[in-house]
Amino acid sequence: MKESLGVYDYWPYHNRPKIEWPNGARVALWVAPNIEFYELDPPANPHRKAWPQPSPALPGYTIRDYGNRVGHRRQMDLLDKYGIRGSVSLSVALCEHHPEIIDRVCERGWELFSHGIYNTRYTYGLSEEQEMEMIRDSIETIYRHSGQKCAGYLAPALSHSERTLDLFAEAGSDLFGDDAGFYTCDLFHDDQPTPVRVRNGKRFISVPYSLEMNDTIVYAVNKVEPRHYGTMLKRHFDRLYEEGKESGTVMCIPTHNYQVSCPHRMKAFEEALEYITGHSDVWLATGREIAEHYLTHSYDAALEDIKRKNGGVQ
Amino acid sequence: MSLDKDYLEYPKRGYGHDHDRYEWSMLADRPAVSWPGDKQLAVWINTSLQFYPLNQQGKPFKVPNGMTMPYPDLRHFTLRDYGNRVGIYRCLKAFERYGIRPTFAINSQLAKDTPYLLDQLQATGGEFICHGWNMDHLHYGGQDRDEEAELVQRSVDTLRSLVDSPVRGWLSPAKNESWNTPDLLTENGIEYCCDWVNDDMPYGFRTDHGPLTMMPLTTEIEDQFVIGQNLHSEDAWVEQVKDAFDFLLNEARNQGGRMLALNIHPWMIGQPHRIASLEAVLEYITGHSEIWQATAGDIVDAFNAQSGKGN
Numbered sequence: 146m147k148e149s150l151g152v153y154d155y156w157p158y159h160n161r162p163k164i165e166w167p168n169g170a171r172v173a174l175w176v177a178p179n180i181e182f183y184e185l186d187p188p189a190n191p192h193r194k195a196w197p198q199p200s201p202a203l204p205g206y207t208i209r210d211y212g213n214r215v216g217h218r219r220q221m222d223l224l225d226k227y228g229i230r231g232s233v234s235l236s237v238a239l240c241e242h243h244p245e246i247i248d249r250v251c252e253r254g255w256e257l258f259s260h261g262i263y264n265t266r267y268t269y270g271l272s273e274e275q276e277m278e279m280i281r282d283s284i285e286t287i288y289r290h291s292g293q294k295c296a297g298y299l300a301p302a303l304s305h306s307e308r309t310l311d312l313f314a315e316a317g318s319d320l321f322g323d324d325a326g327f328y329t330c331d332l333f334h335d336d337q338p339t340p341v342r343v344r345n346g347k348r349f350i351s352v353p354y355s356l357e358m359n360d361t362i363v364y365a366v367n368k369v370e371p372r373h374y375g376t377m378l379k380r381h382f383d384r385l386y387e388e389g390k391e392s393g394t395v396m397c398i399p400t401h402n403y404q405v406s407c408p409h410r411m412k413a414f415e416e417a418l419e420y421i422t423g424h425s426d427v428w429l430a431t432g433r434e435i436a437e438h439y440l441t442h443s444y445d446a447a448l449e450d451i452k453r454k455n456g457g458v459q
Numbered sequence: 460m461s462l463d464k465d466y467l468e469y470p471k472r473g474y475g476h477d478h479d480r481y482e483w484s485m486l487a488d489r490p491a492v493s494w495p496g497d498k499q500l501a502v503w504i505n506t507s508l509q510f511y512p513l514n515q516q517g518k519p520f521k522v523p524n525g526m527t528m529p530y531p532d533l534r535h536f537t538l539r540d541y542g543n544r545v546g547i548y549r550c551l552k553a554f555e556r557y558g559i560r561p562t563f564a565i566n567s568q569l570a571k572d573t574p575y576l577l578d579q580l581q582a583t584g585g586e587f588i589c590h591g592w593n594m595d596h597l598h599y600g601g602q603d604r605d606e607e608a609e610l611v612q613r614s615v616d617t618l619r620s621l622v623d624s625p626v627r628g629w630l631s632p633a634k635n636e637s638w639n640t641p642d643l644l645t646e647n648g649i650e651y652c653c654d655w656v657n658d659d660m661p662y663g664f665r666t667d668h669g670p671l672t673m674m675p676l677t678t679e680i681e682d683q684f685v686i687g688q689n690l691h692s693e694d695a696w697v698e699q700v701k702d703a704f705d706f707l708l709n710e711a712r713n714q715g716g717r718m719l720a721l722n723i724h725p726w727m728i729g730q731p732h733r734i735a736s737l738e739a740v741l742e743y744i745t746g747h748s749e750i751w752q753a754t755a756g757d758i759v760d761a762f763n764a765q766s767g768k769g770n
Contacts, residue, residue, distance in 0.1 A: 188463075208656055242472070407679050
């Protein structure tokens with residue numbers, strides 16, 4: 146085990162090269178609906194229990210099924226209303242289980258990125274070969290069902306190995322060269338994209354995916370009241386919008402439609418989206434678009450600055 | 460380091476759910492349902508009446524809201540008992556004041572042991588749902604089938620012998636089931652179940668002994684969940700119920716009938732400082748003309764009368 150992650154260097158949020166988003170936008174806003182499939186009777190993983198009760202664990206399973214049966218369509222209607230395309234963190238087995246949802250996602254021009262096969266199959270305990278097999282399966286499944294070359298990764302149920310980012314980058318390169326496997330959502334260390342070192346040396350970055358704004362963390366872990374979540378989203382946006390005058394920032398709203406699309410939570414979410422999209426200098430983007438823009442326009446300057454701030458270049 | 464090969468095998472990775480209890484469909488795609496009187500939103504007010512034993516066994520897990528202290532946990536035992544002695548009578552007054560047709564999900568042991576309470580509940584004309592034997596008799600994966608069969612039968616038969624109206628519905632303690640529970644329910648003549656909280660409408664559910672109607676009794680806006688688990692204020696609970704009501708009513712106007720299932724617990728909402736919050740919710744709900752406030756069984760009947768709606 147390593148003492149520190151070691152895939153990025155210290156890089157202060159201070160005097161960084163300016164990020165310029167399209168049309169002078171201050172904030173790149175992306176919404177990342179997690180479209181997940183949880184199994185009723187998953188195999189046991191020795192490192193993490195899927196459910197607190199013996200299978201069938203209805204309390205956890207059924208509310209997540211609610212997300213698929215009821216919730217996604219509500220959020221689709223809402224994002225349509227505010228002109229936002231979702232960037233879907235996908236349990237790819239859902240392509241086979243519930244293809245109608247994938248059809249709706251594709252009709253809207255939303256992005257699909259990999260969130261593993263099922264959210265009840267964890268990375269823990271997998272050999273490197275097994276993890277590679279799982280990640281390749283996920284990228285191939287997305288391609289088969291949507292024609293999209295998967296650019297991003299959020300490990301299933303946030304379960305990682307030391308090699309997760311390397312393997313995702315390599316699987317993307319093997320399958321689609323530089324068109325796939327170039328950003329991760331698994332790092333929560335920054336409010337701007339940052340370069341990340343991967344084993345095959347490709348240009349690879351972290352795109353901010355805020356756990357603090359993640360509805361499951363907010364509602365299920367931190368037990369926040371729905372309307373306060375709305376307030377948090379507005380405050381989070383306000384500060385990033387203000388700072389975005391100096392250099393472009395990223396705001397991500399990760400959602401789960403078994404949380405945010407419950408009837409008692411929709412109003413607060415809608416009000417926050419209305420507020421945010423009511424500002425002029427917001428780029429409504431997808432994760433891939435943010436990553437591509439950054440890789441093209443900011444990545445090289447970032448590497449230089451990181452070296453400089455760490456004493457490598459004068 | 461590696462896991463067994465079957466950890467990356469997915470035998471159920473195919474169309475639909477990973478079980479065959481019900482058909483896969485999205486609520487927004489189903490045919491519109493209409494409620495009696497062309498009302499938009501069916502409102503089911505469910506009151507859970509529960510007995511939490513002092514000598515809790517916690518098998519296979521400690522029931523939420525049960526005993527947590529070393530034996531004898533007088534604190535939780537009496538706080539829960541409070542609901543059946545005091546809290547429920549405040550709730551009944553509120554129901555009368557707002558003309559509510561209540562539904563009571565009651566542990567059969569409690570119904571048997573408190574005839575006075577049962578009489579008062581029956582006097583409301585409300586419907587009774589069997590809520591299992593008591594809160595420490597859970598239904599769970601791995602449970603012996605015969606043991607569970609006896610438990611279901613005893614619970615259903617006992618309640619049926621005590622109440623005058625038909626007992627047609629079932630709510631498992633902690634909404635937890637074994638693989639056999641749905642089959643045992645229909646074997647005992649149960650017509651609908653409230654455990655699977657995966658929809659905002661009833662839907663059809665398969666069992667070995669014929670169809671069951673699933674009536675999702677949402678956990679997310681229960682008083683015990685919002686106030687007790689999430690530690691939100693009473694005012695926030697009222698706000699959340701109102702927001703849920705408004706949202707579902709609006710969705711119903713656009714997509715066809717919807718159901719608001721509100722589950723309350725007298726040991727929680729029946730406290731002196733909380734009962735006004737229940738009254739505020741009932742006042743808000745009953746102040747709308749587009750609602751059909753009904754018992755669970757009436758909603759099941761109206762739903763099933765529209766063929767093909769059970770997907």
